[in-house]
Amino acid sequence: MQLIDWLIVLLYLVASLGLGLYLTRKGSGSLVDFFVSGRSLPWWLAGTSMAATTFSIDTPLYVAGVVGTRGIVGNWEWWSFGISHLILIYVFARLWRRSEIVTDAQLTEMRYGGRPAALLRGIKAFLFAVPINCIGIGYAMLAMVKVVDALQLWQSVGITPGDSAKLWSVVGVSLLVLLYAGFSGLWGVVATDFFQFILALVGAFIVAAYAIGEMGGMAPLLAQAQQATNIDVLAFLPFGFTDGGFRWSDAAGISLTTFAAYAAVQWWSFRRSDGGGEFIQRLAASKDEAEAEKAAWFFNLLHYVIRTWPWVVVALAAIALYPTLEDRELGYPRLMLDFLPPVLLGLVVASLLAAFMSTVSTLINWGASYLTNDLYLRFIQPAASQAELVLVGRLASVLVTVLGGAAAFFAADVTTVFRLVIAIGTGPGLVLILRWFWWRINAAAELAAMLTGFVIGLLTSVVPVLRIEDFGVRLMVTSAISVMVWVSVMYLTPPESDETLDAFYAKIRPGGPGWARQRSRTGLAPAQDLRKDLLRTLAASFLLFGAMFAIGGFLLLKPMTGWVSLGVAVLGWVGLRRLRGDRPSLDSSRIVS
Numbered sequence: 001m002q003l004i005d006w007l008i009v010l011l012y013l014v015a016s017l018g019l020g021l022y023l024t025r026k027g028s029g030s031l032v033d034f035f036v037s038g039r040s041l042p043w044w045l046a047g048t049s050m051a052a053t054t055f056s057i058d059t060p061l062y063v064a065g066v067v068g069t070r071g072i073v074g075n076w077e078w079w080s081f082g083i084s085h086l087i088l089i090y091v092f093a094r095l096w097r098r099s100e101i102v103t104d105a106q107l108t109e110m111r112y113g114g115r116p117a118a119l120l121r122g123i124k125a126f127l128f129a130v131p132i133n134c135i136g137i138g139y140a141m142l143a144m145v146k147v148v149d150a151l152q153l154w155q156s157v158g159i160t161p162g163d164s165a166k167l168w169s170v171v172g173v174s175l176l177v178l179l180y181a182g183f184s185g186l187w188g189v190v191a192t193d194f195f196q197f198i199l200a201l202v203g204a205f206i207v208a209a210y211a212i213g214e215m216g217g218m219a220p221l222l223a224q225a226q227q228a229t230n231i232d233v234l235a236f237l238p239f240g241f242t243d244g245g246f247r248w249s250d251a252a253g254i255s256l257t258t259f260a261a262y263a264a265v266q267w268w269s270f271r272r273s274d275g276g277g278e279f280i281q282r283l284a285a286s287k288d289e290a291e292a293e294k295a296a297w298f299f300n301l302l303h304y305v306i307r308t309w310p311w312v313v314v315a316l317a318a319i320a321l322y323p324t325l326e327d328r329e330l331g332y333p334r335l336m337l338d339f340l341p342p343v344l345l346g347l348v349v350a351s352l353l354a355a356f357m358s359t360v361s362t363l364i365n366w367g368a369s370y371l372t373n374d375l376y377l378r379f380i381q382p383a384a385s386q387a388e389l390v391l392v393g394r395l396a397s398v399l400v401t402v403l404g405g406a407a408a409f410f411a412a413d414v415t416t417v418f419r420l421v422i423a424i425g426t427g428p429g430l431v432l433i434l435r436w437f438w439w440r441i442n443a444a445a446e447l448a449a450m451l452t453g454f455v456i457g458l459l460t461s462v463v464p465v466l467r468i469e470d471f472g473v474r475l476m477v478t479s480a481i482s483v484m485v486w487v488s489v490m491y492l493t494p495p496e497s498d499e500t501l502d503a504f505y506a507k508i509r510p511g512g513p514g515w516a517r518q519r520s521r522t523g524l525a526p527a528q529d530l531r532k533d534l535l536r537t538l539a540a541s542f543l544l545f546g547a548m549f550a551i552g553g554f555l556l557l558k559p560m561t562g563w564v565s566l567g568v569a570v571l572g573w574v575g576l577r578r579l580r581g582d583r584p585s586l587d588s589s590r591i592v593s
Contacts, residue, residue, distance in 0.1 A: 001151070001153060001156040001157075001342075001345055001346060001349065002156075002342045002345075002346075004342050004343055004346060005342055005343065005345050005346025005349065006157070006346065007346070008343065008346035008347055008349075008350055009346055009349055009350045009353065012199070012350040012353065012354065013173075013176060013353070015195070016176075016180070016192050016195065016196065016354075016357060017176055017179060017180055019180070019188070019191055019192055019195060020179070020180020020181065020183070020184050020188035020189075020191070020192050021179065021180050021183060021184065021188075022184075023180075023184040023187045023188045023191055024180075024183040024184045024188070026038075026184065026185075026187040027183070027184045027185030027186065027187045027188060027390075028183075028185075028390055029386070029390075030386040030389070030390065031102065031372065031373065031377070031386060031389040031390065031393070032102065033185065033187075033390075034185035034186065034389075034390050034393045035102050035103075035185060035186055035281070035365065035368075035369040035372070035373065035393065036102055036186060036281060036284045036285035037185070037186045037187050037190065037285040038285075039100075039284065039285055039286070039287065040285070040287055041190060041282065041285045041286050041287065041291070041295075042286075042287060042291060043286065043287075043291040043292075043293075043294035043295040043298060044294075044295075044298060045190055045191075045194055046190065046282040046283070046285060046286050046291070046292070046295035046298075047282075047294070047295040047296070047297070047298025047299045047302065048190075048193060048194045048197050048298065048299075048302065049189070049190040049193040049194065049197075049282055049358075049362075050278070050279050050282050050295065050296075050298075050299035050303075051197055051298075051299050051302035051303050051307070052193035052194070052196055052197035052200070052355075052358040052359075052362075053193070053278050053279075053358060053359060053362040054303055054359075055197060055200050055201075055307065055355045055358065055359070056140050056143070056355055056356065056358075056359035057140060057143045057144045057147055057352055057353075057355050057356035057359070058139070058140065058143035058146075058329075059311075059355065060204060060311050060314065060332045060352075060355075061143065061146070061147070061329040061330070061332050061333070062329065063075065063311040063312065063315055064311070064314060064315040064318055064328055064329055064330075064331045064332045065327075065328045065329040066315075067233065067312060067315035067316060067319070067328075068315060068318065068319055068325075068328030068329075068331060069253070069328055070231070070253035070254055071229070071231050071232055071233040071234070071235060071252075071253035071254075072233065072234060072235060072236055072312055072552075073232075073235050073236065073237060073238045073252060073253050073254055073259075074253050074254055075308070075312070076254070076259060076262040076263065077262060079262075079304065079308075079545075079548075080262040080263055080266050080267050081266070081267055081270075081272075082267075082300065082304050082541075082544060082545065083267040083268075083541065084267040084268065084270075084272065084273050084274075085296070085299070085300050085303070085304075086300065086537050086540045086541055086544060087274075087537050088274070088275050088279065088296050089293055089296040089297050089300065089536075089537070089540060090293070090533040090534075090536040090537045090540065091528075091530070091533050091534070091537065092274050092275050092436070093275075093283050093289070093292040093293045093295070093296045094289040094290075094292060094293055094528070095436060095508055095510060095528070096275060096280050096283045096284060096292065097283050097284060097286055097288065097289045097291075097292040098289060098507070098508055098509075098527075099284070099507065099508060100284070101280075101284055102281075102284065102369060102373045103125070103277065103280075103281070103369050103370055103373050103374055104124075104275070104277050104280045105121050105124040105125040105128065105370060105373075105374045106121065106373060106374060108120045108121040108124065108443065108446070109121050109378075110503075110504055110507065111435055111496075111500075111504050112442060112443035112446075112496055112500065113443075113496055113497055113499070113500035114443075114497075116442070116443035116444055116447070117443045118378075118379075119443075119447070120443050120446060120447050121374055121378065122374070122375065122378070122379060123447070123450075124374075124450075125370040125371070125373075125374035125375050126370075126375065128277055128366075128367070128370050129367040129368075129370035129371050129374075129375075129400065130367075130403065132425075133363055133366065133367040133370075133400065133404075134367070134400065134403040134404045134406075134407050135407050136359075136363050136404075137174075137360055137363050137364070137367075137400070137401070137403075137404025137405075137407065137408070138404050138405070138406070138407025138408035138409075139407075139408075140356060140359050140360055140363075141167065141170045141171065141174065141360075141404065141405065141408035142167075142408050143356075144170045144173070144352075144356045145167050145170050145408075146329075146330075147333050147352055148169065148170065150330050150333035150334065150337070151333050151336065151337055151349065152337070153349070154169070167408060167409060170356075170408075171405050171408070173353065173356070173357065174360055174401060174404070174405065175401070176357075177357050177360050177361045177364065177401075178364060178397060178398065178401045180192065180361070181361040181364045181365050181397060182364070182394045182397035182398060182401075183394065185365060185390075185393065186281070186285060186365055188361075189361045189362055189365050190282070190285075192357070192358065192361065193358045193361070193362070195354075196354035196355070196357060196358040197302075197354070197358065199347075199350060199351045199354045200351045200352070200354045200355040200358070201306070201307065201310075201351075202347070202351060203347060203348040203350070203351025203352065203354075204307070204310040204311060204314075204351070205310050206340070206344055206347065206348055206351075207310070207314050207332065207335055207336055207340070207348060208309075208310040208311075208313040208314050208317075210335070210339045210340060210344075211313060211314050211317035211318075211321075211335055211339070212313065212317070214317070214321070214335075214339050215317055215320060215321070218555070218556070218557055219557060221313075221316060221317055221320055222234060222316065222556060222557060224319075224320035225316040225317070225319040225320040228319050228320055228323040229319060230251075231251050231252070231253040232249055232251035232252060232253070233253070233316070233319065234316075234556060234558075235249060235251075235252065235253075236549055236552060236553075236561065238252035238253070238254055238256070238259050239252070255470060255472060256472075257470055257472035257473050257476070258470065258471050258472035259472070260472060260476075261471065261472035261473075261475040261476055262472070265475055265476055265479050266426070266475055267429075268429050268430055268433065269426050269427060269429040269430065269475065269478075269479040269482075270425055270426055270429050271425040271426075271427075271428050271429060271432070271450070271453075272425075272429070273429030273430070273432050273433050274429075274432045274433050274436065277366055278362050278363075278366050279296075279299070281365075281366060281369065282295060283295065283296065297540075300544055301544075304544060304545075304548050305544065305547050305548045305551065308548060308551075308552070309551055309552055309555055312552070312556075313555070314331070314332055314335060315328075315331060315332075317331075317335060318331025318332065318334065318335060319331070321335070322334060336348055336349070360404075363400070363404070364397050364400050364401055364404075365397065367396070367397075367400035368393050368394075368396035368397040368399075368400050369393070371392075371396040371399070371400070372389060372392050372393045372396050373389075376389075376392050376396075377389060425453065425457070426453050426457055426475055426478045426479060426482075427449055427450070427452055427453020427454070427456065427457065427478055427479060427481075427482030428446065428449035428450045428453050428482065428486075430449070430479075430482075430483060431445055431446045431449040431486055432446070434514075436508070436510050437510055437511075437512040437514045437515070437530065438512075438514035439495070439496075439501050439505075439514055439515055439517060439518060440490065440495055440514075441490065442490060442493060442494070442495055442496050443496070444489050444490065444493040445486045445487075445489055445490035445493075446486070448485050448486040448489040448490075449482050449483075449485070449486035452481060452482045452485040452486065453478060453482045456477070456478045456481050456482065457474075457478050460474045460477060460478065461474070498517075498521065501517075501518055502518055502521055502522055505518035505519070505522060505524070506518075506522050506524055508527075509524060509525070509526050509527035509528065509584075510526060510527075510528050510530070511526040511527075511528035511529055511530030511531075511533070511584075512526075512528075512530040525584065526584060527584045528584060529584055532579060532581075535575075535579055536576060536579050538575070539572045539573075539575030539576045539579060540572060540576060541572065542568050542569065542571050542572025542575065543569050543572030543573050543575075543576060544572070545565075545568070546565045546566065546567070546568030546569030546570075546571070546572055547565075547566075547569040548565075549561060549562075549565035549568075550562050550563075550565035550566040550568075550569055552565075553565050
């Protein structure tokens with residue numbers, strides 16, 4: 001990089017710090033101000049922050065690696081979560097906002113009662129705040145080191161640092177993030193997220209445009225990418241339809257069981273099936289239920305429809321230009337270094353820093369929210385003042401950052417550990433969904449599902465004798481055993497008390513047949529039409545995936561795919577229009593007979 005590039009990066013860092021510190025007063029009033037922005041976020045800011053959180057420094061590298069080794073179809077590993085994210089829009093967004101919680105762990109003592117609920121809340125808060133969250137921060141730091149190394153940033157100023165020095169430089173950036181995240185709370189995080197996401201998205205489009213230009217257009221890029229691989233690298237789906245009917249592609253980059261696990265199991269079995277902690281924090285911070293629903297929709301559009309294709313184009317260009325590159329993830333920074341001119345290189349490097357900082361700032365604030373709200377306030381100092389809680393929140397932010405840095409320094413292969421965390425997160429998802437709609441789910445069932453998924457995921461990922469290499473089979477086995485265990489535990493343990501169930505139903509008013517007893521006891525009608533919400537989700541699936549594949553089809557010169565997908569998207573849009581209408585009112589006093 002040249003001097004002008006370094007100046008652009010420096011200007012970005014100063015602007016981010018200044019914006020974050022400017023918002024310090026908005027996050028200093030109370031616990032709710034610090035961790036959920038006083039419940040006043042507009043939909044566009046909450047939705048953009050959700051998208052920025054998922055755009056980490058490693059994300060474009062990850063997509064480059066997936067496309068390079070498994071083809072475009074390999075992206076179903078994360079596209080499949082679009083199903084649960086659409087369910088989040090119409091089924092869960094309003095429920096989470098209505099709950100008025102600060103963290104998702106807090107919901108456990110609203111939904112369940114007694115010591116089991118308190119135990120479950122404490123375990124979840126500790127696991128999410130310390131091991132899972134801090135490994136996530138450490139993983140992001142090591143991914144940033146990989147980019148720093150690939151771009152030869154320090155070498156450009158005549159310095160040849162060792163691995164430790166590179167990591168210290170990344171930790172230094174993380175400490176800068178801590179300054180504004182620790183002082184301003186979620187307000188500083190979401191405001192800088194908005195600025196950082198725009199910069200990160202612009203950077204992705206710049207790299208994609210230069211990649212297409214270097215190849216002489218999209219047609220030669222696609223031809224050379226396909227020629228350089230022995231799989232169908234351009235396929236969106238691993239199957240097709242011929243005169244003989246359905247046919248699995250022999251050149252598919254993923255197995256039938258893996259695709260089946262992505263499409264039919266992963267989205268409901270993973271621990272984020274009803275939202276996921278960082279997303280829930282944004283929904284809880286939204287102005288009202290309608291704003292929370294809009295925020296979830298905006299996130300889906302940004303995450304799937306807009307952001308997918310610049311990464312895919314760059315990944316295909318890297319295959320064509322560097323056919324012998326061993327580490328496919330390095331294709332993204334390699335293209336930046338080889339083809340971007342000064343100024344643009346500095347802008348794109350700043351965009352990757354923005355992606356890194358938006359993720360780390362979220363993880364710092366999110367982890368601190370568990371330590372403060374679910375451990376300190378709940379178990380250590382229930383009578384703490386609001387000023388004390390804000391101070392504890394800031395100290396917890398420091399602790400989370402330090403532990404994340406320690407994970408980066410002392411975990412020799414944090415990527416493997418992080419993948420293990422993902423694997424052991426499979427299993428409890430169905431319980432997390434059903435607890436909203438079926439009175440019989442109890443704390444013992446949720447705890448059993450969480451622990452069983454952890455143990456089975458660990459055994460099938462690590463123990464040689466029990467190790468299952470095929471990801472799809474492993475996910476299905478983990479999910480099936482988890483369901484059998486938690487259902488058994490649920491029926492062997494008593495249900496929650498009527499008082500606890502009545503209070504939860506009166507607060508949330510979920511739809512569906514699972515709360516008939518509570519509707520009768522409380523005399524309150526549901527504030528959710530679950531059947532219509534599920535139909536909206538189905539229509540939204542046609543709209544979202546149709547729009548995503550329409551853009552991809554036209555961009556990658558597959559007009560038939562583009563037109564068919566566009567038709568599917570229009571069908572979904574029409575379906576949503578037909579399903580429009582007022583939602584049931586939370587203030588309804590109608591007595592259910």
